[in-house]
Amino acid sequence: MAVEERDPVSGRRTTGHEWNGIKELDTPVPKGVLIFLIVTHIFAVLWWFLMPSWPLGDTYTKGLLDVNQHKTVEEQLVSSAAQRSSWMDSIETLSFEQIQADPELMSIVKSSGHQLFGDNCAACHGIDGKGRANYPDLTDDDWLWGGDVETIAETMRVGINSAHPESRFAQMPSFGADGILNREEVRSASAYVYSLSHEDYSTPENIGRIEAGKEVFIANCAVCHGENARGNRDLGAPNLTDPYWIYGGDLQTIVNSVHGGRQGHMPTWDERLTEGNIKILALYVHSLGTDEE
Known part of the structure; x- marks a missing residue:
């Protein structure tokens, strides 16, 4: 029977392995680690039974709790659409002046308008609307086509130098390149x-x-x-x-x-955004300048 070898410093047994004169202690796994591993395995087994877990070809195990993220998202979308329709109907039917006179609707306009602006306009005009090189600042009172809400909405609808049949057109000639001026x-x-x-x-x-x-x-x-x-x-x-x-x-x-010469371009949004969203964006853009005054 082999005699146990113990480390003279710690008094623990060694495994018999030695590397470059260093002997490995036979140190047990800490209890905390063992408890953590046991709890983790128990949790995993419970999760397999309670939640969707295992793929089964074109489906998966549903779990005893019947949790379905697709169903949850669909329910949230339906709920959000119902909540949105309550105020979107008002925005689509009321005039710009009536909307601007309603603090509650304007609060919604600024919130949803900020989202729409970030998704559709910020790439050119910046997330704060202050523009960037070759794109106008929308927060000042300097407008090419007019800064009232109706005109802003119309500019969004038809675009500038766009393919829309009613597009606004503007171009500065190349006076030097075309030989108009020396x-x-x-x-x-x-x-x-x-x-x-x-x-x-x-x-x-x-x-x-x-x-x-x-x-x-x-x-x-x-x-x-x-x-x-x-x-x-x-x-x-x-x-x-x-x-x-x-x-x-x-x-x-x-x-x-x-x-x-110069020729700017702004796309037409009438096929990408609904009439209600264009109204929201026009009101939001208009507010960028008026709020700073």
Whole structure:
């Protein structure tokens, strides 16, 4: 019979295994670990009987509790649709003014509108609606086509430069690239436009170019932007006298715009969103600007 070998320090038995002079102790598994394993196995067996668990070809064991996530989700969807229909009917039938006058409906509009905006509009305009490079800020009061709720809803419905038969169309010509203006005329017109929102640019050394640019502007740009350069919302022509710019208001970017032209695009939403959802989004977008005032 083999004699048990014990570790002289701990007094525990060894397993007889040795690695590089280090002998392995025959240490028992801690009771806490054993209890945890036993409880885990008991829980697993109970779960197999109570909950859906084992696949059986094209089906599975249902469990004694008859838990069905598909059924639960369907019930939640039906309940949500019923709750939504109660206020969606009001939004679809009431006018914009009536909805705006109802604090409870506007609270729903802002909540559901934020969700709709995030799902459909935030990719271009940002989750906060403040826009990004080449996409307009929807939180200010600078609008290409008008910022009243009805106009916002119409713009969403038909889009801008979209395939919709009633789409709003707007395009800035490529004055330089198409040879409408020569290089000096492009730079002069750009300098004039830049000076409209940067008073400090009108220095003695720049005034000659600015005055020449004004003549070019009146002859070529005023038909859309107006002689005062304040834009025309019927044509989608922006105001050039304020600090709000879609493509950038520094001098070089303005030169690039005059030379190469601009043509924005907004998709039509009338086939992707319901009329009620378009109304909600229009009211929500309108509130982004009015709430900050």
